Amino acid sequence: MANIYLELTEQFNTGRLRAIISSGQAVVLYRLAIMSKDGDWILREDAETMSHVLGVLAGRGAHYRFGAPLDLRWMAGGWSAHFEFRSAELRVRTDFVTRPPRLQLDSLTQLWETDPKKPVLGLIELAEIKKTNREKDYAVIGELARLMGDRSEQMLYSRSARDLLVLTAAHPELVNELARRRPLLREAVAGQARLETALDAERRSLMHANEQRLARYREAAKHWAAAWPAIEKEINGLALPSAHEIVLARALELLPFAS
Amino acid sequence: MDQLRDEFLSEEDLDLRNLSEDELIAYWNLWLKQAQATNDLDEKDYSHGVFETAPGHGEYQPPLETSRRPQSQERTKLRRRSGDRRSL
DSSP states (O other): OOOHHHHHHHHHTTTSOOEEEOHHHHHHHTTSOOOOSSEEEEEOSSHHHHHHHHHHHHHTTOEEOSSOOSSHHHHTTTOOEEEEEEETTEEEEEEEESSOTTOOHHHHHHHTTSOTTSOBOOHHHHHHHTOSSOHHHHHHHHHHHHHOOSHHHHHHHOOOHHHHHHHHHHOHHHHHHHHTTOGGGGGGGGOHHHHHHHHHHHHHHHHHHHHHHHHHHHHHTHHHHHHHHHHHHHHTTOOHHHHHHHHHHHHHHHOOSOO | OOSSOOOOSOHHHHGGGGSOHHHHHHHHHHHHHHHGGGTTTTTTBOSSSSOOBOTTOOSOOOOOOOOOOOOHHHHHHHHHHHOOOOOO
16 A cells, blocks of 8 residues: 655665655654654755655656755755645645754764665654654654663653653662763652653753754744745746756855754 | 553554554555645645745744544544554
8 A cells, every 4th residue: 555655755765775754754654643744854965865856856746845955055054955746635745854953963874774674763863853842742752762672762761750750760770870861860769740840841941942943044044035935936837957956046145054 | 650651642643553554554644635624724834844934924823733633433444444454
């Protein structure tokens, strides 16, 4: 049975692993919930990947949405590129990054050792990506933590005070070491209520940090945003390769490579 | 674990674990199809990446519930139609 996001992933990865399914559709593949209409991939940061993915999208009749060009210079600066096309009765949106938030370069490098038959972001990396400014993503992290096989990983990602009390009681030797990375673990000795308060505060702090990150990109993209309605008119109806050249040329004038 | 358990997602969400591969994809496709009902409402919105809204969208508006979840009886129908059980 076919699914548009699985089909696209297969096309992106023809001959070589170039794209890892991330965010909402990865959550589906972990069988936790179906929460997003759009597809989100982490791409390998090289020119061949950019060209191949653009070719697949062109073959689907995709057009650019407001966003950065799918080009290494912007992708390396953490920007995202966005496209849309119709597939039967579906409006399909495809979102791409090569530098997803909160993932260090070494874990990004390891991504490309993923089994090409299962190009889905790992549990820890997905939990990091889900540290957004949306409340619902923390519910997903809570369930992702329960899928993690390692006790230390569960202690670093659990969103449940009850689960953390059980884990810290069973593995007190891990608390000091892990508390350096997640200070709220020290609250376990003070009981469930203190731990719940600390979890709420931690979530709020993570949400604000993500808001601040997005605000930096919003500020850096303000000239690009102002020019976009005219650019959108210019590329309207063009095949993606031609539209890409125009978007690229205009972005060089208006969108900095880094935020 | 305690008898009480912190709940993050609904039983219906987590029931995806009990679907076969074919059932999961059929339900996923049905969900995506039904979610098209809100395309006009989220035309300018972004759910991933560093952009939050397309230009010209005006002031911030609280995000809308983007889709209607397929009714559980529809999922049951899918299951009955599919016949096979989860393979993973």
